[in-house]
Amino acid sequence: MPLKFALVGNPNCGKTTLFNEITGSTQYVGNWPGVTIEKREGKAKKIQEDVLIIDLPGIYSLSPYSMEEIIARDYIINEMPDVVINIVDGTNIERNFYLTIQLIELGVNVVVALNMMDAVEAKGDKIDLKILEGSLKVPVVPITASKGKGVTELLEKALNVAQTAAAAGGSPLLQEIHNESIVASIEEIENRIIPTLESKVQNPRWTSLKLLEGDEKVQEALKVSVESLNQIKVYQEDLEKKFDMDIETIVADSRYRFTTDVTRKAVKKKAQASDLTISDKIDKVVTNRVLAIPLFLAMMFGIFSVTFGTVGSSTIDFVDGLVNDTIATFVLSLLEGAGAAVWLQDLIVGGIIGGLGSMLVFVPQIMILFFFLAILEDTGYMARAAFVMDRLLRKLGLSGKSFIPMLIGFGCTVPAVMSTRTLENEKDRRLTIMLVPFMSCGARLPVYALYTAAFFANNQTMVVFSLYLLGIAVAVLSGVFLKKTILKGEVAPFVMELPPYRIPTFKGLMIHMWDRGKGFVKKAGTIIFAAAVVIWFLQYFNFSFQAVSEPADSILGAIGNAIAPVFAPLGFGDWQSAVALLTGFIAKEAVVSTMGILHGVAEATESSTDLITALRTVFTPLTAYAFMAFSLLYLPCMAAFATIKREMNSWKWTLITVGYSTGIAWVVAFLIFQGGKMMGFN
Amino acid sequence: MILWEVSDLERTLKELKTGEKGVIIKVLGEKGAVKKRLMDMGMTSGAEVLVRKAAPLGDPIEINIRGYELTLRKAEAQNIIIK
Amino acid sequence: MINWIIGGIIFGATVLIIVRSISRMKKGESGCCGCTQSKCNCAVK
Numbered sequence: 061m062p063l064k065f066a067l068v069g070n071p072n073c074g075k076t077t078l079f080n081e082i083t084g085s086t087q088y089v090g091n092w093p094g095v096t097i098e099k100r101e102g103k104a105k106k107i108q109e110d111v112l113i114i115d116l117p118g119i120y121s122l123s124p125y126s127m128e129e130i131i132a133r134d135y136i137i138n139e140m141p142d143v144v145i146n147i148v149d150g151t152n153i154e155r156n157f158y159l160t161i162q163l164i165e166l167g168v169n170v171v172v173a174l175n176m177m178d179a180v181e182a183k184g185d186k187i188d189l190k191i192l193e194g195s196l197k198v199p200v201v202p203i204t205a206s207k208g209k210g211v212t213e214l215l216e217k218a219l220n221v222a223q224t225a226a227a228a229g230g231s232p233l234l235q236e237i238h239n240e241s242i243v244a245s246i247e248e249i250e251n252r253i254i255p256t257l258e259s260k261v262q263n264p265r266w267t268s269l270k271l272l273e274g275d276e277k278v279q280e281a282l283k284v285s286v287e288s289l290n291q292i293k294v295y296q297e298d299l300e301k302k303f304d305m306d307i308e309t310i311v312a313d314s315r316y317r318f319t320t321d322v323t324r325k326a327v328k329k330k331a332q333a334s335d336l337t338i339s340d341k342i343d344k345v346v347t348n349r350v351l352a353i354p355l356f357l358a359m360m361f362g363i364f365s366v367t368f369g370t371v372g373s374s375t376i377d378f379v380d381g382l383v384n385d386t387i388a389t390f391v392l393s394l395l396e397g398a399g400a401a402v403w404l405q406d407l408i409v410g411g412i413i414g415g416l417g418s419m420l421v422f423v424p425q426i427m428i429l430f431f432f433l434a435i436l437e438d439t440g441y442m443a444r445a446a447f448v449m450d451r452l453l454r455k456l457g458l459s460g461k462s463f464i465p466m467l468i469g470f471g472c473t474v475p476a477v478m479s480t481r482t483l484e485n486e487k488d489r490r491l492t493i494m495l496v497p498f499m500s501c502g503a504r505l506p507v508y509a510l511y512t513a514a515f516f517a518n519n520q521t522m523v524v525f526s527l528y529l530l531g532i533a534v535a536v537l538s539g540v541f542l543k544k545t546i547l548k549g550e551v552a553p554f555v556m557e558l559p560p561y562r563i564p565t566f567k568g569l570m571i572h573m574w575d576r577g578k579g580f581v582k583k584a585g586t587i588i589f590a591a592a593v594v595i596w597f598l599q600y601f602n603f604s605f606q607a608v609s610e611p612a613d614s615i616l617g618a619i620g621n622a623i624a625p626v627f628a629p630l631g632f633g634d635w636q637s638a639v640a641l642l643t644g645f646i647a648k649e650a651v652v653s654t655m656g657i658l659h660g661v662a663e664a665t666e667s668s669t670d671l672i673t674a675l676r677t678v679f680t681p682l683t684a685y686a687f688m689a690f691s692l693l694y695l696p697c698m699a700a701f702a703t704i705k706r707e708m709n710s711w712k713w714t715l716i717t718v719g720y721s722t723g724i725a726w727v728v729a730f731l732i733f734q735g736g737k738m739m740g741f742n
Numbered sequence: 743m744i745l746w747e748v749s750d751l752e753r754t755l756k757e758l759k760t761g762e763k764g765v766i767i768k769v770l771g772e773k774g775a776v777k778k779r780l781m782d783m784g785m786t787s788g789a790e791v792l793v794r795k796a797a798p799l800g801d802p803i804e805i806n807i808r809g810y811e812l813t814l815r816k817a818e819a820q821n822i823i824i825k
Numbered sequence: 826m827i828n829w830i831i832g833g834i835i836f837g838a839t840v841l842i843i844v845r846s847i848s849r850m851k852k853g854e855s856g857c858c859g860c861t862q863s864k865c866n867c868a869v870k
């Protein structure tokens with residue numbers, strides 16, 4: 061059986077960075093607290109021995125609040141890893157040790173990895189490792205996870221500990237951490253109450269401490285009887301009277317007193333708290349009273365103008381020419397040469413190349429968008445955005461923390477919905493999950509790119525930006541509405557750490573961008589491919605499986621014609637649009653690939669600019685805008701749907717979310733089309 | 743019920759202005775998740791706090807405590823007694 | 826002949842992809858947003 065090393069530490073201390081370094085994987089790293097929300101395992105690659113590394117969500121203490129924190133704590137306590145590698149942010153030892161102490165109290169094998177040593181050095185701080193090891197009585201290894209420094213030494217130490225030590229049963233350090241009266245009460249509970257418990261207690265010392273603290277999870281797990289609880293209460297009240305504080309405060313105070321003491325002895329800081337760091341200086345601008353919100357909007361605008369500007373569109377033209385002219389013509393001549401039947405030529409060139417090609421042209425744009433989003437995530441801006449927006453979000457009954465999932469939602473709805481796990485309150489989570497799909501994700505970009513190229517060639521950026529704002533506006537109004545109706549509740553608290561700004565590494569950014577490009581292509585090669593083949597099939601044959609000459613007579617045409625009237629009041633009542641929107645459920649990009657097949661089939665060998673020409677005969681700028689708005693807001697894609705179902709853990713709420721968004725999409729598109737018509741646009 | 747009489751020397755964290763420093767004496771309020779979280783984040787007696795700034799719309803505030811930056815709302819800051 | 830070979834491969838692949846994504850969905854893994862590993866917390870097992 062492999063040894064198990066668990067990576068435990070405060071949020072944002074570099075656990076996943078270390079995990080990636082040891083296992084060679086590329087898990088999600090970002091500079092804000094709460095990136096990792098699930099347990100992740102990987103084999104250690106750097107050493108001979110068979111070791112399994114477990115990456116966990118960050119926790120501030122062993123008394124968790126939000127879902128992802130509970131995962132971490134339960135893992136440590138129930139699965140009993142051979143070694144707990146406690147990662148400590150070297151620039152923030154005092155608070156990080158609060159968790160370290162609790163791990164030591166628990167009596168598991170702890171090895172402390174003092175991370176971010178590069179940042180410590182850059183700041184000019186001095187840390188005395190001897191004093192740290194002496195006070196904590198566990199090994200302390202300095203590392204720089206992001207550069208892979210010290211990692212081998214860390215693993216060797218951990219192996220050493222795993223093979224020699226046989227800890228458990230609480231650490232002698234408890235006496236040193238807590239003051240006499242607390243220790244006395246712990247001993248009382250250990251001697252008098254623990255033996256009377258029905259369940260067998262693995263770690264009496266720690267359990268006593270937890271019972272004294274009033275930890276409900278431990279009480280439940282051990283099924284502590286009411287009488288025992290009453291006995292414990294006596295000890296608690298004694299202490300509470302003595303210190304004139306409640307019991308949780310007493311214990312927390314006592315732990316912090318110890319960490320402060322250790323830190324004071326071992327760490328020599330060069331800078332004072334009131335000295336301005338680089339982060340503070342950047343913050344002076346980014347969170348400035350006047351500038352903060354305009355800056356946020358300007359930044360988003362900047363991102364979209366680059367994505368849709370010269371860089372974006374010139375790469376599009378290049379890829380478009382490559383896929384739809386060169387490759388399509390080449391494949392067609394090959395097929396003709398091999399004597400393939402007309403239907404096969406049509407399937408491959410019109411269905412697959414026409415469908416995938418119209419979508420793949422947008423790979424460069426998607427990569428550019430994700431490059432910028434990665435910068436936002438890696439610099440530390442996410443937490444600042446939460447800080448700036450908290451006040452506004454509170455109007456919706458949410459907290460600034462909900463803004464982080466929303467920003468992630470500009471990339472992809474799936475991880476955004478999952479990241480709501482960091483929200484402490486169930487109602488907030490529900491509401492945030494309902495709003496996240498209105499944030500325009502990367503998969504909607506091809507739809508915008510195609511339609512703006514066809515109808516708004518002169519101000520693509522402005523039009524796309526307006527759609528993003530439309531999504532945000534709908535989310536805000538929905539928030540107000542839902543909070544007043546079906547999701548009434550109290551205002552969520554907002555307590556959050558603001559990490560220092562970091563310069564994103566070039567390598568990190570490239571990995572993110574490349575990963576996204578790869579993922580997009582993979583998606584095109586799988587589900588979009590399958591969708592294209594099915595769509596081609598359905599538009600080629602009629603119900604008696606005979607090839608049709610007019611696609612409108614096909615199976616798909618019949619389906620499309622049946623639902624098209626629903627969209628007629630929105631300005632796009634043709635059967636092709638109806639079908640395209642239907643396939644958008646598979647993946648939003650499929651809207652474009654379906655349009656590519658349905659409008660491009662006749663002249664498949666020509667480039668997708670013909671798709672644009674074809675669209676111009678069906679849409680007007682006004683209906684195109686209504687169509688884009690509808691595509692933005694209506695039901696999320698299948699993957700997002702499945703994630704929402706899993707995270708909401710309720711069919712009712714999932715269906716409410718989907719029904720609500722589709723209803724809103726219809727209303728908004730209706731208002732745009734009818735309103736626009738009344739004002740004389742077309 | 744008077745939880746705590748604020749004497750002349752004492753204020754709440756909410757009243758501290760940008761750039762002002764103080765030492766935490768006590769965190770008021772009912773036992774519960776928010777209070778526990780504040781303490782886990784280092785808001786215990788004896789900790790020095792420095793108010794960095796307020797957010798653009800006046801709330802929440804950013805403070806420096808135990809060597810890192812923390813943000814919390816004024817509603818929470820009101821429960822923290824400072825000397 | 827060639828029609829049926831290539832056609833068979835294409836339709837076979839399509840059916841395979843559909844079956845596989847349905848079974849993934851059933852297992853509770855999000856078919857995900859098309860991302861591979863980083864930037865997405867989708868379960869990759």
Ligand SMILES: Nc1nc2c(ncn2[C@@H]2O[C@H](COP(=O)(O)OP(=O)(O)OP(=O)(O)O)[C@@H](O)[C@H]2O)c(=O)[nH]1
Nearest residue numbers: 071072073074075076077090091094095096118205
């Ligand atoms: N300067 C420096 N930065 C680091 C180091 N290790 C990690 N980082 C940065 O710290 C930030 C957080 O890293 P993560 O690995 O995502 O942290 P985590 O502990 O997994 O965070 P959660 O999953 O949110 O709990 C990222 O911006 C990393 O680039 C290091 O050794 N030095």
Ligand SMILES: [Mg+2]
Nearest residue numbers: 075076095096
């Ligand atoms: Mg992580």
